Amino acid sequence: MSRQVKEYLKHVYQIVQKRDPDQHEFIETVTDFLQTIGPVLERHPEYIKTNLLGRLVEPERIIQFRVPWVDDAGHYQVNRGFRVQFNSAIGPYKGGLRFHPSVNLSIVKFLGFEQILKNALTGLPIGGGKGGSDFDSKGKSDNEIMHFCQSFMTELSRYIGPASDVPAGDIGVGSREIGYLYGQYKRLRGAERGGLTGKSTSYGGSLVRIEATGFGLAYYTNEILKTLDTTFKGKRVVLSGAGNVAIYTMQKVVELGGKVLACSDSSGYIIDRNGIDYKLVQQIKEVERGRIKEYAARVATAVYYSGSVWEAELGYDIALPCATQNEIDGEKAQLLADNGVKIVAEGANMPSTAKAIATYRKQGIIYGPGKAANAGGVAVSALEMSQNSTQVSWSFEEVDRQLQNIMHNVFEKSVMTAKEYGLDNDLLAGTNIAGFIRVADAMTAQGLV
Secondary structure: OOHHHHHHHHHHHHHHHHHOOOOHHHHHHHHHHHOOOHHHHHHOOHHHHOOHHHHHOOOOEEEEEEEEEEOOOOOEEEEEEEEEEEEOOOOOEEEEEEEOOOOOHHHHHHHHHHHHHHHHHOOOOOEEEEEEEOOOOOOOOHHHHHHHHHHHHHHHHHHOEOOOEEEEEOOOOOHHHHHHHHHHHHHHHOOOHHHOOOOOHHHOOOOOOOOHHHHHHHHHHHHHHHHOOOOOOOOEEEEEOOOHHHHHHHHHHHHOOOEEEEEEEOOEEEEEOOOOOHHHHHHHHHHOOOOOHHHHHHOOOEEEEEOOHHHOOOOOOEEEEOOOOOOEOHHHHHHHHHOOOOEEEOOOOOOEOHHHHHHHHHHOOEEEOHHHHOOHHHHHHHHHHHHHHHOOOOOHHHHHHHHHHHHHHHHHHHHHHHHHOOOOOOHHHHHHHHHHHHHHHHHHHOOOO
């Protein structure tokens, strides 16, 4: 790497570090990105001249607001709401809303930055954004969640719309929350169906949207398996999480011939060597809104453990982290290798730390980064936007076919880009570079944006 490129990358990193020293998650994702992008700058020195990276790592707009609401006991509560509109060079800001106590500006900025590259990689005309609140839905009644969502959208509605910013769901924001959010949006802005995605099919949603991230993760992993001249058949799989992404990943893995041995939630994990029954998990988590340990109480072959599923000593082939950021550190990554894992593909955003990724490389584990592997959700969100704008509704089979094609193209684009830049089969570098080049070209063409 030339001295000019090294100094520029160091300069960009130092500015981010100086401006946002306490935003650890955001600094982490920017650092991971900067470590892979050097070869592009060598080939395109004009990006340095126009300080394109400096512009890319700074959001176009950050919106923070208070969210007052009244609980069932009549007490007045206040949460924080966020929307980071990070980059619109390719199209309207697109990214989910996360409701979780851990949400802060650093989390939302990290997610938004990842979303820029992920969305670009899909080939669809969508920019990058993210939002959410530190609201905790656990233990809240439907009435309390509705009141919170209405208050949140009352403020957010003035900053979003089908042609500018289209939020969707994320952790803590499922079909129930999207319904409440859209209902309030409609009151305030009119029936703009394209204002939110992840809607129910009864009022403009797309088929496969609920399944999209999980199905997409399985399709992406299947692309990795194809390069090894194998399939999911007979493969042993472990997932983290038991929410939307994990459940539909399990479904598709089973349909493709794999066996899921374990999954988890925030309290612990279950192991069922006969294979997890994803339908029962779905009943417990999505219908009863219970805890994963209840699975072990109903299935004689299942055992529940507290702690992280990545601490389990269990022989398996494929790890699919689908829970949250930084859930696998260097020690857990080494345990994955010791357990025989050959592939890690991420259903969550940045679930592997930098030390974990380094361990994957050292141990020869194929690593599919989240900004590629979990792109199925935003891809089908964009397809929902297309259906809303043309007032049509595609069949399940048609949307699923398009999702499979998109995930195939995401994988192929990452592989081909890595090879083009002499990076062998480095899917992380290929993903970052492929996404970045599309955004960089759009920003360059539009001038000082």
